[in-house]
Amino acid sequence: MASARLTDFMPVHHDEDAPIEPYKVGESHQIMRIIECTEGSIALNLECHPRFEYGGIIPHAHLERPNIGFAHGGSGAISLYCSVPLRMVEGGFRSEGTLRQGQKAFAIVTYESRFSYDSKSLNSAEIERSLAEATAYWQNWSDICTYDGPYEEYVLRSALTLKALTYAPSGGMVAAPTTSLPESIGGERNWDYRYTWIRDASFAIYGLHILGYQREARAFRNWIEWATVGRPRDLNIMYGLGGERRLTEVTLPELSGYRESAPVRIGNGAYSQFQLDAYGELMDSAHLYRRFVGPIDEEYWSYLRNVVNFVLDHWRDPDEGVWEARSGRQHNVFSKAWCWVALDRAIKMVNALGLQGDVDHWKTVRAEIREQILAHGFDEERGVFVQAYGSDLLDASNLMLPLIGFIKADDPRMLATIRATQRELTTEKGFVYRYRGFDDGLPGDEGTFNICSFWLCDNLILLGELDEATALFERLLDHTNDLGLMSEEIDSHSGEMLGNFPQAFSHLSIINTAVQLQRARLRAARRAKA
Numbered sequence: 068m069a070s071a072r073l074t075d076f077m078p079v080h081h082d083e084d085a086p087i088e089p090y091k092v093g094e095s096h097q098i099m100r101i102i103e104c105t106e107g108s109i110a111l112n113l114e115c116h117p118r119f120e121y122g123g124i125i126p127h128a129h130l131e132r133p134n135i136g137f138a139h140g141g142s143g144a145i146s147l148y149c150s151v152p153l154r155m156v157e158g159g160f161r162s163e164g165t166l167r168q169g170q171k172a173f174a175i176v177t178y179e180s181r182f183s184y185d186s187k188s189l190n191s192a193e194i195e196r197s198l199a200e201a202t203a204y205w206q207n208w209s210d211i212c213t214y215d216g217p218y219e220e221y222v223l224r225s226a227l228t229l230k231a232l233t234y235a236p237s238g239g240m241v242a243a244p245t246t247s248l249p250e251s252i253g254g255e256r257n258w259d260y261r262y263t264w265i266r267d268a269s270f271a272i273y274g275l276h277i278l279g280y281q282r283e284a285r286a287f288r289n290w291i292e293w294a295t296v297g298r299p300r301d302l303n304i305m306y307g308l309g310g311e312r313r314l315t316e317v318t319l320p321e322l323s324g325y326r327e328s329a330p331v332r333i334g335n336g337a338y339s340q341f342q343l344d345a346y347g348e349l350m351d352s353a354h355l356y357r358r359f360v361g362p363i364d365e366e367y368w369s370y371l372r373n374v375v376n377f378v379l380d381h382w383r384d385p386d387e388g389v390w391e392a393r394s395g396r397q398h399n400v401f402s403k404a405w406c407w408v409a410l411d412r413a414i415k416m417v418n419a420l421g422l423q424g425d426v427d428h429w430k431t432v433r434a435e436i437r438e439q440i441l442a443h444g445f446d447e448e449r450g451v452f453v454q455a456y457g458s459d460l461l462d463a464s465n466l467m468l469p470l471i472g473f474i475k476a477d478d479p480r481m482l483a484t485i486r487a488t489q490r491e492l493t494t495e496k497g498f499v500y501r502y503r504g505f506d507d508g509l510p511g512d513e514g515t516f517n518i519c520s521f522w523l524c525d526n527l528i529l530l531g532e533l534d535e536a537t538a539l540f541e542r543l544l545d546h547t548n549d550l551g552l553m554s555e556e557i558d559s560h561s562g563e564m565l566g567n568f569p570q571a572f573s574h575l576s577i578i579n580t581a582v583q584l585q586r587a588r589l590r591a592a593r594r595a596k597a
């Protein structure tokens with residue numbers, strides 16, 4: 068009998084002077100590995116074959132010392148440290164040996180600057196020290212979580228996932244760390260999610276807020292002001308982690324894609340779309356910042372007023388909408404509702420903090436938006452909210468209307484919309500499609516969209532249908548992997564995970580729904596007692 072334990076981790080770096088984070092996570096772009104033989108003896112064969120620019124470049128590799136290799140090609144370079152001496156193999160490195168019970172081998176891969184590397188920290192003692200530091204960092208971070216209730220493990224795993232999706236030096240959060248995991252196996256709906264969407268990140272910050280995390284909200288606020296500086300009135304809907312605005316989409320024809328799902332794309336064509344909801348989400352995140360973190364200073368308020376002014380000028384315009392359809396613009400109900408949110412939260416901020424603003428005008432426009440949605444976004448014949456003005460299609464994004472305070476879940480118009488969504492947009496398991504029968508300008512199919520299924524849970528909670536909400540929530544949790552991680556979609560036939568992974572939308576939803584469910588159960592118990 069022989070056994071070994073393998074530990075891979077990314078180190079964190081202590082920085083006492085940093086005002087926001089005492090640690091700088093991931094700044095040095097390293098992965099560290101410890102292999103410990105725990106029983107008997109094992110043969111060790113560690114190989115490293117670096118490939119840069121999506122596999123297109125086989126680098127020039129050489130040994131700097133018996134334990135240190137260096138490889139570079141194109142714009143990429145890595146160093147490799149291994150405690151067991153390395154030798155060169157075609158386009159990479161190999162290290163072979165034997166480990167007996169209690170013995171360990173260590174390795175570090177560092178993404179280096181193109182022309183040099185720093186060997187100071189490349190040793191085994193550094194790896195053991197880094198592991199202790201990283202463990203302490205994540206344990207301390209987990210201890211901040213205030214949630215104490217059912218599904219706690221899933222909630223904490225989701226919070227950790229959102230944090231791990233965040234780039235510490237800038238505070239930007241990617242929608243998912245992958246590109247082109249397909250929305251149907253063999254299909255073409257393959258997108259690059261390694262960017263910060265204002266929508267996805269604002270929703271995620273809300274999820275972290277309700278668990279007691281504040282630093283992340285501060286970091287995100289700084290990121291937003293920094294990334295959008297000079298153009299706060301005219302936002303991109305997504306940015307690169309470093310604030311990049313031009314995210315041109317290209318395909319990589321040399322790659323066949325995950326399980327032959329081509330094309331593989333890098334960049335995201337939706338970056339230049341017009342999506343009105345982003346402005347509402349920004350205002351909502353500022354409103355939450357005020358409630359949970361601290362006051363809005365003059366500079367931030369002047370930034371936010373520009374956002375409000377943009378909404379006042381443009382809320383009547385058609386847009387591409389939350390689903391980033393590639394079939395053109397329309398008057399999307401979801402987008403208009405978030406314009407309503409933008410004004411609503413601005414009014415609330417003025418009222419709470421005595422800030423400057425033409426509240427009377429904002430109230431008039433807020434009322435006008437609401438009337439317009441009720442007049443044109445509601446199909447009188449069917450008695451349901453529709454995707455866009457004049458359309459007769461349902462859209463799962465309308466499940467957000469009660470969640471943002473636009474209408475009550477038990478309002479007959481909303482109730483009918485929820486029931487129609489359950490009838491027409493769900494699978495047997497009750498999982499929700501974004502829409503059906505809508506020409507979104509893209510070929511092929513997709514699975515059910517997890518955030519929409521969680522929104523349905525949230526609506527059922529608001530309706531007091533807690534058992535149904537719990538059952539649906541648990542069925543969704545069954546579709547996480549062994550580590551509690553979840554993708555964007557679920558295949559309605561095979562039940563497999565689809566889309567990029569792990570996705571912030573799905574994890575922020577796990578947090579929100581677990582918290583809302585627990586609060587509703589506590590309220591119901593209190594009522595039963597009284």
Ligand SMILES: OC[C@H]1O[C@H](O[C@H]2O[C@H](CO)[C@@H](O)[C@H](O)[C@H]2O)[C@H](O)[C@@H](O)[C@@H]1O
Binds near residue numbers: 259267391507572
């Ligand atoms: O449906 C086609 C679109 O799919 C992607 O957008 C989706 O993911 C985003 C990131 O999580 C999310 O913000 C958006 O609401 C989703 O529809 C893709 O990014 C788009 O390029 C594509 O057109």
